[in-house]
Amino acid sequence: MKTREKTSSRVIKMTIAIIVAAYVLFPFFLVVINSCKPTDKITENPIGVSGASFKQLYTNLVDVINNTHFLFWSAFEYSVIITLVSLVLLALFGAMAAWVICRNHTKWSAFIYFTFIASMIIPFQVVMLPLISTFRDVGKFIGIPMLQSVPGIIFAYLGFGGAMTVFILNGFIKGIPMDLEEAASIDGCSPEQTFFRIILPLLKPVITTVTILNGMWIWNDYLLPSMMLGQNGKVKTLPVAVQAFVGSYVKQWNLILAAALLAIVPIVILFFFAQKQIMEGMIEGAVKG
Amino acid sequence: MGEFSIGRKIASFGGMVAGLILLITGLGMAIGKTGNPFRGTAMIVGAVLFFIGLYLFPTLKHHRMIVNILFLFPLLFAFAVTVIIPLVLGIGYSFTNWDGIRVRGFVGLDNYTRMFKQPGFIWSILITFLFVVFNIILVNLVAFLLALLCTSKLKGLGFFRAAYFLPNLIGGIVLGYIWQFIFSNVITKFTTALFDQRYSMLSETKTAFVGIVIVYIWQYAGYIMLIYITGLNTIPGDVLEASSIDGASATQTLFSIKIPMIAPTITICTFLTLTSAFKQFDVNLALTNGTGSVADFMGNYLTNGTEMLALNIYTTAVINNEYALGEAKAVLFFIILAVVSIVQVRISNKREVEL
Numbered sequence: 255m256k257t258r259e260k261t262s263s264r265v266i267k268m269t270i271a272i273i274v275a276a277y278v279l280f281p282f283f284l285v286v287i288n289s290c291k292p293t294d295k296i297t298e299n300p301i302g303v304s305g306a307s308f309k310q311l312y313t314n315l316v317d318v319i320n321n322t323h324f325l326f327w328s329a330f331e332y333s334v335i336i337t338l339v340s341l342v343l344l345a346l347f348g349a350m351a352a353w354v355i356c357r358n359h360t361k362w363s364a365f366i367y368f369t370f371i372a373s374m375i376i377p378f379q380v381v382m383l384p385l386i387s388t389f390r391d392v393g394k395f396i397g398i399p400m401l402q403s404v405p406g407i408i409f410a411y412l413g414f415g416g417a418m419t420v421f422i423l424n425g426f427i428k429g430i431p432m433d434l435e436e437a438a439s440i441d442g443c444s445p446e447q448t449f450f451r452i453i454l455p456l457l458k459p460v461i462t463t464v465t466i467l468n469g470m471w472i473w474n475d476y477l478l479p480s481m482m483l484g485q486n487g488k489v490k491t492l493p494v495a496v497q498a499f500v501g502s503y504v505k506q507w508n509l510i511l512a513a514a515l516l517a518i519v520p521i522v523i524l525f526f527f528a529q530k531q532i533m534e535g536m537i538e539g540a541v542k543g
Numbered sequence: 544m545g546e547f548s549i550g551r552k553i554a555s556f557g558g559m560v561a562g563l564i565l566l567i568t569g570l571g572m573a574i575g576k577t578g579n580p581f582r583g584t585a586m587i588v589g590a591v592l593f594f595i596g597l598y599l600f601p602t603l604k605h606h607r608m609i610v611n612i613l614f615l616f617p618l619l620f621a622f623a624v625t626v627i628i629p630l631v632l633g634i635g636y637s638f639t640n641w642d643g644i645r646v647r648g649f650v651g652l653d654n655y656t657r658m659f660k661q662p663g664f665i666w667s668i669l670i671t672f673l674f675v676v677f678n679i680i681l682v683n684l685v686a687f688l689l690a691l692l693c694t695s696k697l698k699g700l701g702f703f704r705a706a707y708f709l710p711n712l713i714g715g716i717v718l719g720y721i722w723q724f725i726f727s728n729v730i731t732k733f734t735t736a737l738f739d740q741r742y743s744m745l746s747e748t749k750t751a752f753v754g755i756v757i758v759y760i761w762q763y764a765g766y767i768m769l770i771y772i773t774g775l776n777t778i779p780g781d782v783l784e785a786s787s788i789d790g791a792s793a794t795q796t797l798f799s800i801k802i803p804m805i806a807p808t809i810t811i812c813t814f815l816t817l818t819s820a821f822k823q824f825d826v827n828l829a830l831t832n833g834t835g836s837v838a839d840f841m842g843n844y845l846t847n848g849t850e851m852l853a854l855n856i857y858t859t860a861v862i863n864n865e866y867a868l869g870e871a872k873a874v875l876f877f878i879i880l881a882v883v884s885i886v887q888v889r890i891s892n893k894r895e896v897e898l
Contacts, residue, residue, distance in 0.1 A: 350614035384629035396583030413625025474714030
């Protein structure tokens with residue numbers, strides 16, 4: 255009796271799990287299937303596989319990739335460069351700053367730490383408008399454009415990602431025993447050697463966490479790059495390119511969905527290989543953040 | 544100072560002096576508006592040289608302090624230029640008639656009184672609150688139920704967790720367009736087949752709002768679920784075992800053990816859903832772009848039926864070119880967000896203590 259109850263409840267649970275999974279994955283299925291069709295077939299039947307062919311997928315992808323509003327490879331390259339450089343600099347400068355803040359028990363370090371924490375609640379909307387004018391003015395002042403430029407946007411990500419990065423790293427560094435650093439200093443290590451040779455290697459797991467959190471945010475971010483780079487500039491990230499592409503076309507869904515497919519595929523591939531790290535990183539970031 | 548080589552001393556002072564000269568020259572060129580294209584490079588190279596010189600400064604006593612400054616500088620500098628300065632400027636601009644480029648005059652609280660005379664803005668505030676309340680309840684409920692499902696003994700758990708989390712990986716803009724396609728091209732097929740009527744949820748304000756909620760749950764519940772799973776896994780197995788020996792039913796275990804024991808997790812998840820729903824922008828932009836008619840709101844006809852606060856701010860400033868007004872709205876947005884989050888954390892902490 256009891257075992258039968260268990261089996262039936264297990265069947266119910268499994269059914270629910272499968273239905274939810276089907277619901278969650280259905281939009282992805284639609285994107286894939288409709289990227290393989292010409293427009294008229296989509297209007298005819300958007301759910302079935304009739305009319306879908308690899309040849310049409312190829313045609314759609316070529317159309318999208320070469321589209322002057324989208325320019326997939328250029329946007330992809332810019333997205334990769336901006337994300338990677340921002341992540342490396344955030345991890346390095348973030349760890350340096352967090353270490354100094356954590357190991358100095360002065361008024362100043364407490365003040366800086368508090369400012370970082372408090373700044374995390376500031377919504378981007380409050381700073382975005384003056385940010386653009388500040389960057390425009392600074393760019394004019396120093397003669398190096400800060401808007402519509404890759405270094406400019408990386409600099410902005412450094413500023414916006416700094417608070418959370420320091421916060422999470424700080425929590426981890428606190429747990430590293432001071433004895434380790436004292437021993438290194440007795441052995442003749444200078445502070446910077448202690449940091450680069452002893453502390454930084456120990457930070458590897460937590461740097462993975464912040465890199466995943468920052469990476470997900472920077473890669474998918476739309477508002478900041480759209481404000482800083484503009485819709486029609488030469489430099490575009492993938493989300494900005496998708497928006498510019500869709501905005502410039504009357505609803506040609508086969509092309510729009512092919513563009514969506516191109517935007518989704520890189521991150522899904524990454525997720526496939528680093529699923530555990532990504533999910534754990536996102537959890538840790540939330541629990542500590 | 545005896546233990547430092549003469550070479551290091553020269554390098555240190557040389558670097559600092561050369562750096563300062565370059566920096567000042569660059570600044571001079573910039574202030575003098577000479578238009579010399581190398582002024583920025585001169586300043587950057589000068590700053591770097593100065594820092595190298597500072598790093599090599601022949602001192603043992605203050606070396607630690609110098610390293611501290613050098614380590615803090617890059618991040619703090621970027622933080623100050625991108626967050627602190629714009630924040631201060633922005634708050635200041637909200638009291639002027641700033642047009643995005645220059646300030647023509649001080650207008651006091653004009654922008655703040657003006658925004659409350661816009662029925663569209665008040666509408667935005669109301670539906671944002673409605674959206675936040677809906678999301679806190681629904682996302683947490685769905686996520687918690689999925690977490691219960693994913694912590695029971697089930698085959699293929701890893702697959703289900705990953706599948707439920709998958710939408711969270713994709714940016715709101717792309718998601719918004721995918722769902723726009725689903726609402727306007729796929730669901731309409733079903734309504735045509737079932738009711739012989741082509742009906743898109745996005746064409747009416749109320750249902751379009753529900754549509755945004757649906758997309759948001761779809762995107763976010765998987766992420767919140769992961770956090771609940773972590774919370775549920777921290778409940779010690781022997782506690783659950785003891786309750787089952789004592790004959791507690793599954794519902795009793797859920798309400799008397801599981802929920803009270805994951806109270807901190809509930810606090811985190813409520814906070815996350817609250818702040819992210821409040822700041823929702825991408826999906827709103829891509830799915831409806833804020834459109835939707837409202838026949839009568841405070842005696843006015845509105846066309847921004849699904850426009851939430853973040854999007855309203857963006858439209859005001861960037862599309863309608865009313866930068867000062869947009870900034871004032873943003874400052875109000877900031878204040879609301881800060882107050883609401885602080886209240887939420889206070890209430891949750893209090894409840895946690897009581898439990």
